Amino acid sequence: MTYCLGIKTKFGLIGLSDTRITSGSETTTSKKVYTVNKEKHSFFIMTSGLRSVRDKAITYFKDVIDDPSKNFNKLYKAVNEFGNLVKQVAEEDKKTLEQAGLTFNLFSIIGGQFEDDDSPKMYLLYPEGNWIEVRTGTPFVAIGNSGPGSPILKRSLKYEDSIEYALKCAFLAFDASRISVNDVDFPIHTVILENNSFFAIEKKFEDHDLRSVSAYWNDRLKEAIHDLPSDVLNRAFDGETAKL
Numbered sequence: 001m002t003y004c005l006g007i008k009t010k011f012g013l014i015g016l017s018d019t020r021i022t023s024g025s026e027t028t029t030s031k032k033v034y035t036v037n038k039e040k041h042s043f044f045i046m047t048s049g050l051r052s053v054r055d056k057a058i059t060y061f062k063d064v065i066d067d068p069s070k071n072f073n074k075l076y077k078a079v080n081e082f083g084n085l086v087k088q089v090a091e092e093d094k095k096t097l098e099q100a101g102l103t104f105n106l107f108s109i110i111g112g113q114f115e116d117d118d119s120p121k122m123y124l125l126y127p128e129g130n131w132i133e134v135r136t137g138t139p140f141v142a143i144g145n146s147g148p149g150s151p152i153l154k155r156s157l158k159y160e161d162s163i164e165y166a167l168k169c170a171f172l173a174f175d176a177s178r179i180s181v182n183d184v185d186f187p188i189h190t191v192i193l194e195n196n197s198f199f200a201i202e203k204k205f206e207d208h209d210l211r212s213v214s215a216y217w218n219d220r221l222k223e224a225i226h227d228l229p230s231d232v233l234n235r236a237f238d239g240e241t242a243k244l
Contacts, residue, residue, distance in 0.1 A: 004017040008122045012195050037200055043113070053086075188205050
């Protein structure tokens with residue numbers, strides 16, 4: 001499975017992806033983020049779905065990005081092109097995959113800033129090739145096994161938060177997913193793209209790099225539960241039976 005998360009803040013974008021690949025009873029790791037940095041032209045793509053579909057679509061897209069005649073001045077134009085390539089891969093492979101009992105299910109989070117974008121943009125691209133833009137009202141989008149991490153983001157994250165704070169939320173959302181399910185795990189990759197920097201910073205983190213952060217958060221959660229005001233809840237222990 002997969003956990004990929006994109007966050008849009010007032011100050012820039014954050015991407016976080018795990019590397020767990022599950023195939024039947026076997027698990028391996030593989031990078032799920034593709035990053036490009038050029039002059040006033042920076043973006044990243046994170047994907048969830050069949051690895052073969054992802055690799056084929058990204059390979060096709062690399063040829064487009066390296067073609068000097070393709071001069072994208074706004075991110076949405078590049079997203080449209082990638083969507084067209086996903087549809088092309090679907091035309092080539094979808095029927096065969098479905099005959100084998102597999103689902104064509106490539107979801108993508110694409111974030112970046114091109115020369116004529118007034119700020120970094122982020123999009124969720126569906127397997128059908130259509131997309132939605134991630135905006136300020138709900139400043140994050142997750143694909144893959146995203147359920148366990150959503151409460152942290154919904155409770156804690158706002159568009160106006162600093163990019164450093166948002167990165168902490170991103171890790172805690174991943175950590176909640178990692179603990180809750182078997183198909184999300186380290187290593188993880190992060191991508192940071194600050195406003196008008198036109199340079200996406202990609203880093204890799206292993207379990208041992210962030211183990212102390214996870215342990216700290218776990219201890220603080222336990223302390224918060226112990227300190228939670230519970231006078232009303234304590235009524236659950238009295239002997240009187242609730243009346244219907």
